[in-house]
Amino acid sequence: MKLRTKILWISCMALLAASLLGDVLILSITGKSLKNEATIRAYQNFYEMTGELEQGLLQKMDAEAKPLYLEHYFKKLKDDYSICFLRSGNTEEANGIRQIYNHTALSAEELSQLSFKNYEDGDITCADYSWGNTDYVVFHKNIQSEIDVYRVASMDEVQKNVRRLTGYVLAITFGVVGLTTGILFIILRHILQPLQELNETTKRLAEGNYDQRVTVRRKDEIGQLEESFNKMAEAVETSTRSLEESEKRKTLFMGNLTHELKTPMTAISGYAQTLLSTKLSRENQEAALLYIYEECGRLERLSKKMMKLLELDQEDSLVFTDTPVSRLFEAAEKSCDVILKDKQMTLECIEHGEHFPMDLDLMTDVLINLIDNGVKASDCGGKIVLRAYDNIIEVQDFGQGIPAEEQEKIMEPFYMVDKSRSRKSGGAGLGLALTALIAKRHNISIQIDSKEGNGTRIILQFV
CATH class of the missing domain: 3.30.565.10 (Histidine kinase-like ATPase, C-terminal domain)
Structure with a gap:
């Protein structure tokens, strides 16, 4: 995987993870806020309803008139989410509780099992309830110790709003991530292009093209890297050329040396064979020996100069x-x-x-x-x-x-x-x-x- 792809992939994953985490926090806070608003509105409605009901019950009623009043009130209210139970001593009714109004699937026993808690330090209590995929908030108030009034507030609209908001947020998140990815891709391509050129130039340099250089267009760290690479390539080229020239000089040197040694060695060998195989006069012998001596002297001078050249060619x-x-x-x-x-x-x-x-x-x-x-x-x-x-x-x-x-x-x-x-x-x-x-x-x-x-x-x- 290329460096650009790695950076792009890691950056996008990090951005997406951060965005999704932010979305979860935002949706969580927003969902709680919307639920609180809906709960407050339901509480206000329930408070007004129970207050009105209490005002009507202040009139003196006998035991038979009170249930009739309650039935009349709730039928007139036409609220399918309101529930009213009347506690009585009639043992024929279950648990001594008479159902006045209830269009919900909740029974008095189910309602009694809910964990109610005081709401805003008043005499109204509330409890959370879930049925199916919908959440509810159930308000309760006891009136005159014998009337239990309930109001079930559905959070379905809140949940719909949260789901709708979730869709919008996710769409915006993925849109922003996609747009950021595109922008980041363009920026990375621009930033890392010199590194790609540097990589290709390095490959050509490794293949033996020592005259390769990169164009320095920037003054940041990548530009400094390019300058350092050019200096290194210059040093490599100089060193390589020097080694090649030195090798050529040595090859030529050895070739010429062989040629120069061949002439005196051939003459020395010839004169030595003549002295060994032919009987010469005293004068000719001395002449041959003198020539051998002179050629040996030339070989000695040649070897000394050669050693001097080799010593001086070192970098000491x-x-x-x-x-x-x-x-x-x-x-x-x-x-x-x-x-x-x-x-x-x-x-x-x-x-x-x-x-x-x-x-x-x-x-x-x-x-x-x-x-x-x-x-x-x-x-x-x-x-x-x-x-x-x-x-x-x-x-x-x-x-x-x-x-x-x-x-x-x-x-x-x-x-x-x-x-x-x-x-x-x-x-x-x-x-x-x-x-x-x-x-x-x-x-x-x-x-x-x-x-x-x-x-x-x-x-x-x-x-």
Whole structure:
């Protein structure tokens, strides 16, 4: 059962129960009120009748005249609900009671068995009586200790009015409940429509459509729920996309790694088989062993850079310290001294006392990789410039430059602009990928300004 149906059903049942309870109370109070009014009217009529009868009986009458007067009075009254009994000493009559007037089905014995009680502290008593489906109120008064006068007041009209009123009240109640149900249905549909949309969007999100969002139209709790859902969906999409990209990068990384490992391993295996199966001269043996040594060295460097990449790809936070640029330049210059001397190149460092928050070892690796690439791209006798100003560090060479179509790809793992030159110099295409990852962890943006034949300028901007 849907939530809307449940709410509607419970609300309608609660409203109907409350309305019916109210109807019962109203009808009960109204029924008592109508019965009291009818009883008061019957009492007034009975009071007037007995008062008139008492006035007539004040005249001195003998024992024979009194019954005749009573018969004449009640026949003249023509009230079928009036009853009169005369108590006499005549033993021939039942219980010594003579029936003067009685058009009802009640006998003197039945009347005597009713539980009469005083009405308004007077000498008139009354009792409730039911016969069939009709209720009655019986009034009684004893006159001159020998005359018992009764008046039976029917409550049939009161009961009809109560039944009629019950029908009206029930019709109004069910009409109000029906109208309320319709209004409540429309209101609930309007209120719960965002939840339905949210449910459908959640299903689509669970199916893998992570770009799904709901439109926030309200500022109440449901609107806040929609905003929270959109934030959650945004986080799920970002996380999922990040995982997918990471998985793709790892797949590409492993594919390229396999390819890069295959070349030196094949060469090492080939040279080793040659040394084992072929008798070579001393010079050729040394050349083969030197090649195996160089390829092993390249494999070692490749594995170290690979491990560095894998370590940096984790989300562990780095601890940065405010470090002077002069110290960073000095560390990079010492590490690159050998490769610079091999090509008779110079390193020019320009700084003005700048300080940046960094991990010194990692940032030294960044500059070493950039200087190494600059050296590889430059001719002998050239120079590399390290420059710091504002919140920027630049590494500039005056070598071959990078083609425009290659500039967006050089930060990818194992990508090399000149593959033959890179492998010849022992490169594997991981230096700039490592540089990009370190820069990302330092919140540093990298810009490349390069033209073929005019060298390259790498700009590291601390954000």
